[in-house]
Amino acid sequence: MKNKTIGFVGLGRMGGNMARCLNDKGYNVSALFDINDSIAAELAAEIGSTAYGKLADVTANADIILTVVTNDKAMDAIFFGEDNLFSGAEGRTFINCATLTPAVHTQLEASAAKLGATCLEACMASSIPQARNGELFLMIGGQEADFNANKPLLDELSKALHYVGAAGKASEVKALVNMVMNINTAALAEGLGIGDALGIDLKMLCDIFSQTGANSRVLETDAEDMIIRDHDCYFSASHAAKDSGIALGLAATQALTLHSHKRRLINTPSSLRWAKANSTNPASQNSLSKAATLNLNWRAMLRHCHRTFARKRRSVSLHSQPSVL
Secondary structure (H helix, E strand, C coil), rough: CCCCCCECCCCCHHHHHHHHHHHHCEEEEEEEECCCHHHHHHHHHHHCCECCCCCHHHHCCEEEECCCCCCHHHHHHHHHHHCCCCCCCCCCCCEEEECCCCHHHHHHHHHHHHHCCCEEEECCCCCCCHHHHCEEEEEEEEHHHHHHHHHHHHHEEEEEEEEEECCCHHHHHHHHHHHHHHHHHHHHHHHHHHHHHCCHHHHHHHHHHHHHCCCHHHHHHHHHHHHCCCCCCCCCHHHHHHHHHHHHHHHHHHCCCCCCHCCCCCCCCCHHHHHHHCEEEEEEHHHHHHHHHCEEEEEHHHHHHHHHHHCCCCCCCCCCCCCCC
């Protein structure tokens, strides 16, 4: 697929490093866009690409456009705003990597098809080093024929690649992945905090955790940082709140009550309000309204865990565009 030109919209720490990765592997990364013009210009100079000030120009100058944005509202802006990626989109392929409510991906696929374009969702369960090195864990949703057509490019970006199903299904899986990860992060932080208060050797405690039912992927990736109080931000609390809010919205659509969550901090459901406010899709908003009855405050829970023991990750987005990216 190296005969195809590649565009990127959203050049934060994930999108920017994915662009660097494909450039290193010999792809023609021909078009870049970020709401922060200087970020786009700097990356363009670094990899020999072109930074554009309009989204329509990215579509005009790339065969395949990857988007890495923050939320539903941002996605709506880049595809349906006055200046948008769907302008002149016939024959183009859009690969959308953000964690969004599933209904957004369904809407995008239908809208793209009317224009003679293709959309895939490529949900990522990885972090910055994996984006840079082409070792992402990707979950793909959309038409299987479109997945197969773009698989060589997706293989270049990933170490593990899974076709999940129709549009929206990858987002459902990703939301559940992050919900469970957030729960494990909170539990590990609290467990280490209690162990520390009791005077238990924390490295020994982690070794025991790893060989018992307390083991988790979070233990492997985060325990050391928690112990040494490494405060660097790789995944912000606000993103965790958004993703857990999406999962809770999905639960509400199935009339499921997540009792285990109710033992967490019970306050106003700020994560759900945040997700609802950043969703422009009526179906998503309705789901999130139902989920609000669960009365979960994920951001408060995470702040509590950080204060207890976990790394105090600054509330810095993985992406550079808070509203439009």
